[in-house]
Amino acid sequence: MEVTEEGGLVAPKEVAIQYVAYRSALPMLPNHTCHGLExxxxxxxxxxxxxxxxxxxxxxxxxxxxxxSTTLGEVVHGVIPWCKRYIIIPGMEAPPQRTRPLSANPQQ
Structure with missing residues (x-):
């Protein structure tokens, strides 16, 4: 796999966005899967x-x-799906600051 961008991952934490990991974004290809799942x-x-x-x-x-694996610590050097909203790509605008915590359900 070719790495296309380097940058960081952020996650909502109470009322702010917190920088949680360094990452490499992978190219999005048609019918691309992650560990066999869409x-x-x-x-x-x-x-x-x-x-x-x-x-x-x-x-x-x-x-x-x-x-x-279900935690960030278990996937270092691995590939996972991450919400695009919380991917920082250098030179791009950062995600907006949250005014309230996200729902416990990631699909909302």
Missing amino acids: IPPGYASVGVERIADSQFESLELDFPAGDG
Whole structure:
């Protein structure tokens, strides 16, 4: 796989956006899957290079990884779907600051 961009992953944390990991975005191809599963609308495949701080190792993923991993700490050097809204690409505008926490359901 060819890495197309380097940058970071962010996640909502209470009332702000928190930088949680460094990543590489992967190219979006027609019928592209992540671990054999279709990538959900609004998500992209990312490779997790390292975690910004050990406090984020237990951050729960929106979808389990192909090996069943469910936390960010378990997928370092792996590929996972990540919400496009929370992918930072250098030179692009950062996601807006949240005024309230996200729902516990990632599909909302």
